[in-house]
Amino acid sequence: MTQRLLALWCPDWPAVAAASVAGIPAHRPVAVLAANRVVACTATARAAGVRRGLRRREAQARCPEIFLAREDRDRDARLFEPIVTAVEATVPGVEVLRPGLLVLAARGAARYFGSEELAAERLVDAVAAAGAEAAAGIADALSTAVLAARRGAVVAPGGGAEFLAPLPIAELAAEPGADAKYRADLVDLLHRLGLRRIGDFAALTPAEIASRFGADAVAAHRCARAVAERTVSARRPPPEFTVVYRCDPPIDRVDAAAFAGRMLATRLHAALAAAGTACTRLVVSAETEAGEELSRVWRCAEPLTAAGTADRVRWQLDGWLTHRSRPTGPITVLRLEPSEVVPAGALQLGLWGGSGETEGQARRALIRVQGLLGGEAVQFGVLSGGRGPGERVTMVALGDERVPAADPALPWPGRLPEPAPGVVLVDQPAVLLEAADGAAVEVTERGVFSTAPARLRWGSREWALAGWAGPWPVDERWWAPGSATVRARAQIRLDGEPADARVLLLAYRDGGWRAEGVYD
Known part of the structure; x- marks a missing residue:
């Protein structure tokens, strides 16, 4: 059933x-x-x-x-x-x-x-x-x-797909457990592809989705087809995964409870990681000095990280200790029990290759670097608006609000098409693009090469070209004569051994070429 x-x-x-x-x-x-x-x-x-x-x-x-x-x-x-x-x-x-x-x-x-x-x-x-x-x-x-x-509806058994089909595609953003940013980008992409209703998206085959989109799109497609999120591999974990902390002295303050909860979350995820599993349903339990027992189940569509577990434990303890029907005595025992686990392959680890605790350690180390070298010594890249690859990155110091210099959602006509270079060269070194006879290759008023490029010189090194694309003229800020620029971009593929065979993005301005980026 x-x-x-x-x-x-x-x-x-x-x-x-x-x-x-x-x-x-x-x-x-x-x-x-x-x-x-x-x-x-x-x-x-x-x-x-x-x-x-x-x-x-x-x-x-x-x-x-x-x-x-x-x-x-x-x-x-x-x-x-x-x-x-x-x-x-x-x-x-x-x-x-x-x-x-x-x-x-x-x-x-x-x-x-x-x-x-x-x-x-x-x-x-x-x-x-x-x-x-x-x-x-x-x-x-x-x-x-x-x-x-969200509609106050009772869907008949087996009628999930029929219920979802006429709903707007934007409703997929409300799926529990979905990353808000990635899901919003996916919904926008599907809308631009002409898929206006969830039923239009569900009509595509899983193979078509998996071959063209990422893991979030596969999850959204399962939602659109009203397929249950839980996999058959979900199972009841053994009791040794349960972690218990006996509070001495008993806890009656939220800050002390949050500290104990974070410690328990770290211990729990260390045990789960050693067994190659991740938690999708967590039971948070507490016992009070008066013998009262409290328990709450937290369920997640995606496997919990250590940081996510610590957040839920803190929220729950905060709710218990500040509720008007708060426990009759301080908390003496805290217990975390994963009531449902999945293989750890379902858990996407962070940039530093570990749990949320590892992320926290990395952040604390970066803050210390800031203290030694100054606030601007540690910066993060934020996606910004612009036409060139360098313009689309705004560097923001750690701790500052990550606000881009320009809105990336604007149209930006003439923007470099995807994919973007894997490496963006900030200093944009000058290079020489030459024809087979040694003549300099320029961009004419018609927006084409003056002659076919054959070699590229970068400092003391020289490469033959295996191919090229472009140029693409870009007329920027034509409405402001004082800051207007006319430039062109081209992609150049170098010929040589695998270590040297790479694709460069070149920018032509003021009669010369500069290297803007390197493609992986």
Whole structure:
């Protein structure tokens, strides 16, 4: 029998939580900002034209009376705990996907209340009694249930694909566990390819998706076909993966609990990594000095990292210790139990090749380098707008807001087509492009080579050419004569041994050639 899932979704939860903390009345527009952009807003703010992705100034210009708050996941999780408690008091076995969204098995609730529809109504009423609005959705697959909750729908067994087919392709961005940035890029690409509905995307074969797109597109395609996210390899882990911390002295403060939770997360993921597994469903448990036992299940569409586990433990402990029905005594025992694991191959490790703790160690080391050499000594590249490869990289010091110098979403006519060079040469050294007779190759007024290129000289070295493409003239800033430039770009393939056989990107300006980048 197919397992039916019931999802409960509290709309705009980050904005609702921010308004609750600040004491903002329900009729006033509220938006939550991260990196100076709107990441969540209330219905009243949307009615005034505020949308996700807008910059602060644009949101304020569209809605001057809007209340702006910073993103705070700890706040969101802490205020969501009473909602989870109210739902769990009605139906046990609640699993939290993220603050504002939870899921549970629909079969038991439907049998108890008489039907799936009645179960959904009772749970929505329980959330309302806890002081929040919610919508419920029921379906066979987790992602389908979440999308159904956004419409308050109960999808018939086996009817997930039919339900999803007419929905806009942008709805795939709401799939739980999806990376927001990559999923937004994928949705934009599919829309530009002419796929306007989820059914259009689902009509493609898995082989077509896997051969042309990345892993996130494969996951989105499974969602579009209403295929269950969980693989058959998910299994109950052995008890030795459970990690326990006996608190001495007992913990009654959130900061102390968060420290213990981070230590437990590191121990848990070390044990999982040694066994070649990763956790997808985590049980966070606590015992108090008075003998009270607390437990909560966190479920994730993607395997948890050590940092993700530590965040969920901190959120849960914060919710328990600050809730009005807080435990009767301090916490004496903390326990993390992975109730479902998958092969570790499903876990994408970070840049430094390790867990979130390794990432933290690397960041602390970089901060120390900053302290020794200055704030600008450690910089990160941020994708920016521009036509050339160098213009599309904005270097930002570690700790500063990662804001590009120009908006990469603008059209930028004349931009160098993909793929971009693997190495961008900042100093752009001068090179000589010559014909077979030694004559210098230039770009004429018609935008073509003055003669066919045959050799390239770079300093004291010389290469024969195995091929070339271009030139492509670029007329930049023609509307501002003082800063206008006329240049051209060409791709040159060098001839030689594998170590020397590479492709260069050259830029022609002021009557000479310069090397802009090297392709891998």
